[in-house]
Amino acid sequence: MRKISALLALAAASLCATAAHAATTNLVKNGDFELTSNGTSKQLNEGTYARADRTYLTDWSSKGYNFVLNGNNIDDTNAATALALWGPNSYSGAGPKNGLGASPTGGNVLAADWDYFPGPVTQQVSGLVPGQAYTLSFSYGAAQQVGFKGDNPVNYWDVSLGNSKQQTASLANVSQGFTGWHQASMTFTATDSSELLSFMAKGSPTGAPPFMLLDGVSLVSAVPEPSTWGMLIGGLGLLGFMARRRKAAVAV
CATH class of the missing domain: 2.60.120.260 (Galactose-binding domain-like)
Incomplete structure:
Protein backbone atom coordinates (compact mmCIF):
# COMPACT_ATOMS: atom_id res chain seq x y z
CA MET A 1 0.00 0.00 0.00
CA ARG A 2 2.82 2.38 0.87
CA LYS A 3 4.44 1.69 -2.48
CA ILE A 4 1.22 2.51 -4.36
CA SER A 5 0.75 5.72 -2.36
CA ALA A 6 4.30 6.78 -3.13
CA LEU A 7 3.79 6.13 -6.83
CA LEU A 8 0.53 8.10 -6.82
CA ALA A 9 2.24 11.01 -5.06
CA LEU A 10 5.11 10.92 -7.56
CA ALA A 11 2.71 10.90 -10.49
CA ALA A 12 0.74 13.82 -9.03
CA ALA A 13 3.96 15.79 -8.55
CA SER A 14 4.94 15.07 -12.16
CA LEU A 15 1.61 16.38 -13.44
CA CYS A 16 1.94 19.55 -11.36
CA ALA A 17 5.48 20.06 -12.66
CA THR A 18 4.21 19.72 -16.24
CA ALA A 19 1.58 22.41 -15.61
CA ALA A 20 4.17 24.72 -14.03
CA HIS A 21 6.54 24.23 -16.98
CA ALA A 22 3.77 25.16 -19.44
CA ALA A 23 3.16 28.37 -17.49
CA THR A 24 6.82 29.38 -17.40
CA THR A 25 7.99 28.61 -20.95
CA ASN A 26 9.46 31.79 -22.44
CA LEU A 27 7.88 32.47 -25.83
CA VAL A 28 10.40 35.21 -26.68
CA LYS A 29 13.44 33.97 -28.57
CA ASN A 30 16.88 35.40 -27.77
CA ALA A 222 0.07 34.16 -16.77
CA VAL A 223 -1.81 30.92 -15.93
CA PRO A 224 -1.58 27.39 -17.36
CA GLU A 225 -3.44 27.09 -20.64
CA PRO A 226 -6.85 25.30 -20.63
CA SER A 227 -5.38 22.18 -22.24
CA THR A 228 -2.79 21.97 -19.47
CA TRP A 229 -5.43 22.34 -16.75
CA GLY A 230 -7.49 19.63 -18.47
CA MET A 231 -4.51 17.27 -18.51
CA LEU A 232 -3.74 18.00 -14.86
CA ILE A 233 -7.34 17.57 -13.63
CA GLY A 234 -7.85 14.46 -15.74
CA GLY A 235 -4.61 12.94 -14.47
CA LEU A 236 -5.44 13.63 -10.83
CA GLY A 237 -8.91 12.19 -11.36
CA LEU A 238 -7.40 9.00 -12.79
CA LEU A 239 -5.03 8.76 -9.83
CA GLY A 240 -7.95 9.13 -7.44
CA PHE A 241 -9.87 6.40 -9.26
CA MET A 242 -6.88 4.06 -9.05
CA ALA A 243 -6.52 4.77 -5.34
CA ARG A 244 -10.20 3.95 -4.71
CA ARG A 245 -9.94 0.71 -6.69
CA ARG A 246 -6.87 -0.26 -4.71
CA LYS A 247 -8.65 0.48 -1.43
CA ALA A 248 -11.71 -1.50 -2.49
CA ALA A 249 -9.57 -4.47 -3.51
CA VAL A 250 -7.81 -4.47 -0.15
CA ALA A 251 -11.17 -4.31 1.70
CA VAL A 252 -12.47 -7.37 -0.16
Missing part, protein backbone atom coordinates in the same frame (compact mmCIF):
# COMPACT_ATOMS: atom_id res chain seq x y z
CA GLY A 31 15.38 37.60 -25.06
CA ASP A 32 18.83 38.11 -23.53
CA PHE A 33 20.25 39.36 -26.87
CA GLU A 34 23.22 36.99 -26.76
CA LEU A 35 22.78 35.62 -30.29
CA THR A 36 24.19 37.95 -32.95
CA SER A 37 25.90 37.65 -36.30
CA ASN A 38 27.81 39.76 -38.80
CA GLY A 39 29.37 43.17 -38.37
CA THR A 40 31.71 44.79 -35.88
CA SER A 41 30.01 48.11 -35.14
CA LYS A 42 27.24 46.51 -33.06
CA GLN A 43 24.75 48.90 -34.63
CA LEU A 44 21.80 46.79 -35.69
CA ASN A 45 21.15 46.25 -39.36
CA GLU A 46 17.82 47.28 -40.84
CA GLY A 47 16.38 46.32 -44.21
CA THR A 48 16.82 49.28 -46.58
CA TYR A 49 19.93 50.58 -44.83
CA ALA A 50 21.75 47.27 -44.28
CA ARG A 51 25.54 47.54 -44.24
CA ALA A 52 28.35 45.00 -44.07
CA ASP A 53 29.74 46.34 -40.79
CA ARG A 54 26.43 46.25 -38.96
CA THR A 55 25.14 43.51 -36.70
CA TYR A 56 22.15 41.20 -37.00
CA LEU A 57 20.33 40.39 -33.77
CA THR A 58 18.99 36.85 -34.10
CA ASP A 59 15.16 36.58 -34.07
CA TRP A 60 14.74 40.38 -33.82
CA SER A 61 14.19 43.14 -36.39
CA SER A 62 15.35 46.73 -35.92
CA LYS A 63 14.50 50.13 -37.35
CA GLY A 64 16.35 53.16 -36.03
CA TYR A 65 19.56 53.95 -34.18
CA ASN A 66 19.71 50.77 -32.10
CA PHE A 67 22.69 48.76 -30.83
CA VAL A 68 23.49 45.52 -29.06
CA LEU A 69 26.38 46.04 -26.62
CA ASN A 70 28.25 43.89 -24.14
CA GLY A 71 27.25 44.96 -20.64
CA ASN A 72 30.81 44.44 -19.38
CA ASN A 73 32.29 47.08 -21.69
CA ILE A 74 29.26 49.21 -22.54
CA ASP A 75 31.19 52.29 -21.34
CA ASP A 76 34.56 51.36 -22.83
CA THR A 77 35.53 53.97 -25.43
CA ASN A 78 38.35 51.69 -26.60
CA ALA A 79 35.98 48.84 -27.50
CA ALA A 80 35.52 48.10 -31.19
CA THR A 81 32.00 49.52 -31.41
CA ALA A 82 30.44 52.66 -32.83
CA LEU A 83 28.98 53.59 -29.46
CA ALA A 84 30.00 53.90 -25.82
CA LEU A 85 27.97 55.25 -22.90
CA TRP A 86 29.12 57.36 -19.96
CA GLY A 87 30.38 55.13 -17.17
CA PRO A 88 33.36 54.27 -14.94
CA ASN A 89 35.44 52.87 -17.82
CA SER A 90 34.91 55.80 -20.19
CA TYR A 91 38.22 57.21 -21.38
CA SER A 92 40.32 54.51 -19.69
CA GLY A 93 38.73 54.76 -16.27
CA ALA A 94 38.33 58.52 -16.20
CA GLY A 95 34.57 58.46 -16.68
CA PRO A 96 31.90 59.35 -14.12
CA LYS A 97 31.29 56.82 -11.34
CA ASN A 98 27.62 56.65 -12.18
CA GLY A 99 27.17 52.93 -11.55
CA LEU A 100 26.72 51.88 -15.17
CA GLY A 101 27.48 48.21 -15.52
CA ALA A 102 26.15 44.82 -16.51
CA SER A 103 22.42 44.15 -16.40
CA PRO A 104 20.90 41.77 -13.80
CA THR A 105 21.15 38.93 -16.34
CA GLY A 106 24.63 39.93 -17.60
CA GLY A 107 26.01 39.67 -21.13
CA ASN A 108 24.61 41.71 -24.00
CA VAL A 109 22.07 44.51 -23.67
CA LEU A 110 20.01 46.38 -26.23
CA ALA A 111 20.62 50.16 -26.44
CA ALA A 112 18.17 52.39 -28.30
CA ASP A 113 18.36 56.16 -28.95
CA TRP A 114 14.92 57.83 -28.80
CA ASP A 115 16.22 61.16 -30.16
CA TYR A 116 18.37 60.33 -33.20
CA PHE A 117 16.49 58.34 -35.88
CA PRO A 118 14.35 56.47 -33.34
CA GLY A 119 12.78 53.19 -34.36
CA PRO A 120 11.42 50.00 -32.75
CA VAL A 121 12.99 46.63 -32.13
CA THR A 122 10.48 43.89 -32.82
CA GLN A 123 9.92 40.13 -32.79
CA GLN A 124 7.03 38.07 -34.15
CA VAL A 125 5.95 35.86 -31.24
CA SER A 126 4.23 32.56 -32.04
CA GLY A 127 2.57 29.91 -29.90
CA LEU A 128 0.06 32.27 -28.30
CA VAL A 129 -3.48 31.23 -27.37
CA PRO A 130 -6.13 33.85 -28.21
CA GLY A 131 -7.84 35.05 -25.04
CA GLN A 132 -4.96 33.84 -22.86
CA ALA A 133 -3.19 36.31 -20.54
CA TYR A 134 0.61 36.55 -20.74
CA THR A 135 3.15 38.22 -18.47
CA LEU A 136 5.92 40.22 -20.14
CA SER A 137 8.93 40.99 -17.93
CA PHE A 138 12.30 42.63 -18.57
CA SER A 139 15.09 44.77 -17.12
CA TYR A 140 15.52 48.35 -18.32
CA GLY A 141 17.42 51.57 -17.62
CA ALA A 142 18.60 54.83 -19.20
CA ALA A 143 22.09 56.16 -19.91
CA GLN A 144 23.82 58.76 -22.10
CA GLN A 145 26.24 58.60 -25.01
CA VAL A 146 29.90 59.43 -24.38
CA GLY A 147 30.87 62.88 -25.62
CA PHE A 148 27.48 64.47 -24.93
CA LYS A 149 25.98 66.18 -21.88
CA GLY A 150 22.56 67.32 -20.73
CA ASP A 151 19.78 66.07 -18.49
CA ASN A 152 17.16 63.65 -19.83
CA PRO A 153 14.32 63.83 -17.28
CA VAL A 154 11.95 61.59 -19.25
CA ASN A 155 13.00 58.13 -20.51
CA TYR A 156 10.70 55.15 -21.01
CA TRP A 157 9.81 52.21 -23.26
CA ASP A 158 6.63 52.03 -25.32
CA VAL A 159 5.77 48.33 -25.43
CA SER A 160 3.16 46.58 -27.53
CA LEU A 161 1.97 43.05 -28.23
CA GLY A 162 -0.28 43.04 -31.28
CA ASN A 163 -2.63 46.01 -30.94
CA SER A 164 -2.29 46.28 -27.17
CA LYS A 165 0.12 48.98 -25.91
CA GLN A 166 1.63 49.83 -22.53
CA GLN A 167 4.61 51.81 -21.28
CA THR A 168 7.13 51.47 -18.50
CA ALA A 169 7.53 53.91 -15.64
CA SER A 170 9.56 56.92 -16.76
CA LEU A 171 13.16 57.25 -15.54
CA ALA A 172 14.92 60.58 -14.96
CA ASN A 173 18.58 60.67 -15.96
CA VAL A 174 21.07 63.45 -15.21
CA SER A 175 23.87 64.58 -17.51
CA GLN A 176 26.49 61.81 -17.91
CA GLY A 177 24.34 59.68 -15.63
CA PHE A 178 22.80 56.24 -15.38
CA THR A 179 19.43 55.48 -13.81
CA GLY A 180 20.30 52.03 -12.54
CA TRP A 181 18.54 48.87 -13.67
CA HIS A 182 14.80 48.54 -13.07
CA GLN A 183 12.37 45.65 -13.48
CA ALA A 184 9.13 45.86 -15.45
CA SER A 185 6.21 43.45 -15.57
CA MET A 186 3.17 43.84 -17.83
CA THR A 187 0.17 41.66 -18.63
CA PHE A 188 -1.11 41.31 -22.18
CA THR A 189 -4.01 39.26 -23.51
CA ALA A 190 -3.36 37.58 -26.86
CA THR A 191 -5.86 38.12 -29.66
CA ASP A 192 -4.11 35.89 -32.19
CA SER A 193 -1.80 32.89 -32.22
CA SER A 194 1.07 35.04 -33.56
CA GLU A 195 1.57 38.71 -32.66
CA LEU A 196 4.28 41.34 -33.01
CA LEU A 197 6.16 42.27 -29.84
CA SER A 198 7.61 45.79 -30.10
CA PHE A 199 9.91 47.96 -27.95
CA MET A 200 10.16 51.66 -28.85
CA ALA A 201 12.37 54.03 -26.82
CA LYS A 202 10.72 57.35 -25.88
CA GLY A 203 11.65 60.45 -23.90
CA SER A 204 12.43 64.18 -23.76
CA PRO A 205 13.89 66.71 -24.24
CA THR A 206 15.80 66.28 -27.49
CA GLY A 207 19.38 67.32 -28.11
CA ALA A 208 21.24 65.42 -25.37
CA PRO A 209 21.78 61.92 -26.85
CA PRO A 210 19.97 59.49 -24.57
CA PHE A 211 19.83 55.72 -24.68
CA MET A 212 17.25 53.35 -23.29
CA LEU A 213 18.65 49.96 -22.25
CA LEU A 214 16.88 46.61 -22.30
CA ASP A 215 17.67 43.01 -21.30
CA GLY A 216 16.14 39.77 -20.05
CA VAL A 217 12.90 39.88 -22.06
CA SER A 218 10.48 37.11 -21.11
CA LEU A 219 6.88 36.38 -22.13
CA VAL A 220 5.15 33.53 -20.30
CA SER A 221 1.58 32.40 -19.78
Whole structure:
Protein backbone atom coordinates (compact mmCIF):
# COMPACT_ATOMS: atom_id res chain seq x y z
CA MET A 1 0.00 0.00 0.00
CA ARG A 2 2.82 2.38 0.87
CA LYS A 3 4.44 1.69 -2.48
CA ILE A 4 1.22 2.51 -4.36
CA SER A 5 0.75 5.72 -2.36
CA ALA A 6 4.30 6.78 -3.13
CA LEU A 7 3.79 6.13 -6.83
CA LEU A 8 0.53 8.10 -6.82
CA ALA A 9 2.24 11.01 -5.06
CA LEU A 10 5.11 10.92 -7.56
CA ALA A 11 2.71 10.90 -10.49
CA ALA A 12 0.74 13.82 -9.03
CA ALA A 13 3.96 15.79 -8.55
CA SER A 14 4.94 15.07 -12.16
CA LEU A 15 1.61 16.38 -13.44
CA CYS A 16 1.94 19.55 -11.36
CA ALA A 17 5.48 20.06 -12.66
CA THR A 18 4.21 19.72 -16.24
CA ALA A 19 1.58 22.41 -15.61
CA ALA A 20 4.17 24.72 -14.03
CA HIS A 21 6.54 24.23 -16.98
CA ALA A 22 3.77 25.16 -19.44
CA ALA A 23 3.16 28.37 -17.49
CA THR A 24 6.82 29.38 -17.40
CA THR A 25 7.99 28.61 -20.95
CA ASN A 26 9.46 31.79 -22.44
CA LEU A 27 7.88 32.47 -25.83
CA VAL A 28 10.40 35.21 -26.68
CA LYS A 29 13.44 33.97 -28.57
CA ASN A 30 16.88 35.40 -27.77
CA GLY A 31 15.38 37.60 -25.06
CA ASP A 32 18.83 38.11 -23.53
CA PHE A 33 20.25 39.36 -26.87
CA GLU A 34 23.22 36.99 -26.76
CA LEU A 35 22.78 35.62 -30.29
CA THR A 36 24.19 37.95 -32.95
CA SER A 37 25.90 37.65 -36.30
CA ASN A 38 27.81 39.76 -38.80
CA GLY A 39 29.37 43.17 -38.37
CA THR A 40 31.71 44.79 -35.88
CA SER A 41 30.01 48.11 -35.14
CA LYS A 42 27.24 46.51 -33.06
CA GLN A 43 24.75 48.90 -34.63
CA LEU A 44 21.80 46.79 -35.69
CA ASN A 45 21.15 46.25 -39.36
CA GLU A 46 17.82 47.28 -40.84
CA GLY A 47 16.38 46.32 -44.21
CA THR A 48 16.82 49.28 -46.58
CA TYR A 49 19.93 50.58 -44.83
CA ALA A 50 21.75 47.27 -44.28
CA ARG A 51 25.54 47.54 -44.24
CA ALA A 52 28.35 45.00 -44.07
CA ASP A 53 29.74 46.34 -40.79
CA ARG A 54 26.43 46.25 -38.96
CA THR A 55 25.14 43.51 -36.70
CA TYR A 56 22.15 41.20 -37.00
CA LEU A 57 20.33 40.39 -33.77
CA THR A 58 18.99 36.85 -34.10
CA ASP A 59 15.16 36.58 -34.07
CA TRP A 60 14.74 40.38 -33.82
CA SER A 61 14.19 43.14 -36.39
CA SER A 62 15.35 46.73 -35.92
CA LYS A 63 14.50 50.13 -37.35
CA GLY A 64 16.35 53.16 -36.03
CA TYR A 65 19.56 53.95 -34.18
CA ASN A 66 19.71 50.77 -32.10
CA PHE A 67 22.69 48.76 -30.83
CA VAL A 68 23.49 45.52 -29.06
CA LEU A 69 26.38 46.04 -26.62
CA ASN A 70 28.25 43.89 -24.14
CA GLY A 71 27.25 44.96 -20.64
CA ASN A 72 30.81 44.44 -19.38
CA ASN A 73 32.29 47.08 -21.69
CA ILE A 74 29.26 49.21 -22.54
CA ASP A 75 31.19 52.29 -21.34
CA ASP A 76 34.56 51.36 -22.83
CA THR A 77 35.53 53.97 -25.43
CA ASN A 78 38.35 51.69 -26.60
CA ALA A 79 35.98 48.84 -27.50
CA ALA A 80 35.52 48.10 -31.19
CA THR A 81 32.00 49.52 -31.41
CA ALA A 82 30.44 52.66 -32.83
CA LEU A 83 28.98 53.59 -29.46
CA ALA A 84 30.00 53.90 -25.82
CA LEU A 85 27.97 55.25 -22.90
CA TRP A 86 29.12 57.36 -19.96
CA GLY A 87 30.38 55.13 -17.17
CA PRO A 88 33.36 54.27 -14.94
CA ASN A 89 35.44 52.87 -17.82
CA SER A 90 34.91 55.80 -20.19
CA TYR A 91 38.22 57.21 -21.38
CA SER A 92 40.32 54.51 -19.69
CA GLY A 93 38.73 54.76 -16.27
CA ALA A 94 38.33 58.52 -16.20
CA GLY A 95 34.57 58.46 -16.68
CA PRO A 96 31.90 59.35 -14.12
CA LYS A 97 31.29 56.82 -11.34
CA ASN A 98 27.62 56.65 -12.18
CA GLY A 99 27.17 52.93 -11.55
CA LEU A 100 26.72 51.88 -15.17
CA GLY A 101 27.48 48.21 -15.52
CA ALA A 102 26.15 44.82 -16.51
CA SER A 103 22.42 44.15 -16.40
CA PRO A 104 20.90 41.77 -13.80
CA THR A 105 21.15 38.93 -16.34
CA GLY A 106 24.63 39.93 -17.60
CA GLY A 107 26.01 39.67 -21.13
CA ASN A 108 24.61 41.71 -24.00
CA VAL A 109 22.07 44.51 -23.67
CA LEU A 110 20.01 46.38 -26.23
CA ALA A 111 20.62 50.16 -26.44
CA ALA A 112 18.17 52.39 -28.30
CA ASP A 113 18.36 56.16 -28.95
CA TRP A 114 14.92 57.83 -28.80
CA ASP A 115 16.22 61.16 -30.16
CA TYR A 116 18.37 60.33 -33.20
CA PHE A 117 16.49 58.34 -35.88
CA PRO A 118 14.35 56.47 -33.34
CA GLY A 119 12.78 53.19 -34.36
CA PRO A 120 11.42 50.00 -32.75
CA VAL A 121 12.99 46.63 -32.13
CA THR A 122 10.48 43.89 -32.82
CA GLN A 123 9.92 40.13 -32.79
CA GLN A 124 7.03 38.07 -34.15
CA VAL A 125 5.95 35.86 -31.24
CA SER A 126 4.23 32.56 -32.04
CA GLY A 127 2.57 29.91 -29.90
CA LEU A 128 0.06 32.27 -28.30
CA VAL A 129 -3.48 31.23 -27.37
CA PRO A 130 -6.13 33.85 -28.21
CA GLY A 131 -7.84 35.05 -25.04
CA GLN A 132 -4.96 33.84 -22.86
CA ALA A 133 -3.19 36.31 -20.54
CA TYR A 134 0.61 36.55 -20.74
CA THR A 135 3.15 38.22 -18.47
CA LEU A 136 5.92 40.22 -20.14
CA SER A 137 8.93 40.99 -17.93
CA PHE A 138 12.30 42.63 -18.57
CA SER A 139 15.09 44.77 -17.12
CA TYR A 140 15.52 48.35 -18.32
CA GLY A 141 17.42 51.57 -17.62
CA ALA A 142 18.60 54.83 -19.20
CA ALA A 143 22.09 56.16 -19.91
CA GLN A 144 23.82 58.76 -22.10
CA GLN A 145 26.24 58.60 -25.01
CA VAL A 146 29.90 59.43 -24.38
CA GLY A 147 30.87 62.88 -25.62
CA PHE A 148 27.48 64.47 -24.93
CA LYS A 149 25.98 66.18 -21.88
CA GLY A 150 22.56 67.32 -20.73
CA ASP A 151 19.78 66.07 -18.49
CA ASN A 152 17.16 63.65 -19.83
CA PRO A 153 14.32 63.83 -17.28
CA VAL A 154 11.95 61.59 -19.25
CA ASN A 155 13.00 58.13 -20.51
CA TYR A 156 10.70 55.15 -21.01
CA TRP A 157 9.81 52.21 -23.26
CA ASP A 158 6.63 52.03 -25.32
CA VAL A 159 5.77 48.33 -25.43
CA SER A 160 3.16 46.58 -27.53
CA LEU A 161 1.97 43.05 -28.23
CA GLY A 162 -0.28 43.04 -31.28
CA ASN A 163 -2.63 46.01 -30.94
CA SER A 164 -2.29 46.28 -27.17
CA LYS A 165 0.12 48.98 -25.91
CA GLN A 166 1.63 49.83 -22.53
CA GLN A 167 4.61 51.81 -21.28
CA THR A 168 7.13 51.47 -18.50
CA ALA A 169 7.53 53.91 -15.64
CA SER A 170 9.56 56.92 -16.76
CA LEU A 171 13.16 57.25 -15.54
CA ALA A 172 14.92 60.58 -14.96
CA ASN A 173 18.58 60.67 -15.96
CA VAL A 174 21.07 63.45 -15.21
CA SER A 175 23.87 64.58 -17.51
CA GLN A 176 26.49 61.81 -17.91
CA GLY A 177 24.34 59.68 -15.63
CA PHE A 178 22.80 56.24 -15.38
CA THR A 179 19.43 55.48 -13.81
CA GLY A 180 20.30 52.03 -12.54
CA TRP A 181 18.54 48.87 -13.67
CA HIS A 182 14.80 48.54 -13.07
CA GLN A 183 12.37 45.65 -13.48
CA ALA A 184 9.13 45.86 -15.45
CA SER A 185 6.21 43.45 -15.57
CA MET A 186 3.17 43.84 -17.83
CA THR A 187 0.17 41.66 -18.63
CA PHE A 188 -1.11 41.31 -22.18
CA THR A 189 -4.01 39.26 -23.51
CA ALA A 190 -3.36 37.58 -26.86
CA THR A 191 -5.86 38.12 -29.66
CA ASP A 192 -4.11 35.89 -32.19
CA SER A 193 -1.80 32.89 -32.22
CA SER A 194 1.07 35.04 -33.56
CA GLU A 195 1.57 38.71 -32.66
CA LEU A 196 4.28 41.34 -33.01
CA LEU A 197 6.16 42.27 -29.84
CA SER A 198 7.61 45.79 -30.10
CA PHE A 199 9.91 47.96 -27.95
CA MET A 200 10.16 51.66 -28.85
CA ALA A 201 12.37 54.03 -26.82
CA LYS A 202 10.72 57.35 -25.88
CA GLY A 203 11.65 60.45 -23.90
CA SER A 204 12.43 64.18 -23.76
CA PRO A 205 13.89 66.71 -24.24
CA THR A 206 15.80 66.28 -27.49
CA GLY A 207 19.38 67.32 -28.11
CA ALA A 208 21.24 65.42 -25.37
CA PRO A 209 21.78 61.92 -26.85
CA PRO A 210 19.97 59.49 -24.57
CA PHE A 211 19.83 55.72 -24.68
CA MET A 212 17.25 53.35 -23.29
CA LEU A 213 18.65 49.96 -22.25
CA LEU A 214 16.88 46.61 -22.30
CA ASP A 215 17.67 43.01 -21.30
CA GLY A 216 16.14 39.77 -20.05
CA VAL A 217 12.90 39.88 -22.06
CA SER A 218 10.48 37.11 -21.11
CA LEU A 219 6.88 36.38 -22.13
CA VAL A 220 5.15 33.53 -20.30
CA SER A 221 1.58 32.40 -19.78
CA ALA A 222 0.07 34.16 -16.77
CA VAL A 223 -1.81 30.92 -15.93
CA PRO A 224 -1.58 27.39 -17.36
CA GLU A 225 -3.44 27.09 -20.64
CA PRO A 226 -6.85 25.30 -20.63
CA SER A 227 -5.38 22.18 -22.24
CA THR A 228 -2.79 21.97 -19.47
CA TRP A 229 -5.43 22.34 -16.75
CA GLY A 230 -7.49 19.63 -18.47
CA MET A 231 -4.51 17.27 -18.51
CA LEU A 232 -3.74 18.00 -14.86
CA ILE A 233 -7.34 17.57 -13.63
CA GLY A 234 -7.85 14.46 -15.74
CA GLY A 235 -4.61 12.94 -14.47
CA LEU A 236 -5.44 13.63 -10.83
CA GLY A 237 -8.91 12.19 -11.36
CA LEU A 238 -7.40 9.00 -12.79
CA LEU A 239 -5.03 8.76 -9.83
CA GLY A 240 -7.95 9.13 -7.44
CA PHE A 241 -9.87 6.40 -9.26
CA MET A 242 -6.88 4.06 -9.05
CA ALA A 243 -6.52 4.77 -5.34
CA ARG A 244 -10.20 3.95 -4.71
CA ARG A 245 -9.94 0.71 -6.69
CA ARG A 246 -6.87 -0.26 -4.71
CA LYS A 247 -8.65 0.48 -1.43
CA ALA A 248 -11.71 -1.50 -2.49
CA ALA A 249 -9.57 -4.47 -3.51
CA VAL A 250 -7.81 -4.47 -0.15
CA ALA A 251 -11.17 -4.31 1.70
CA VAL A 252 -12.47 -7.37 -0.16
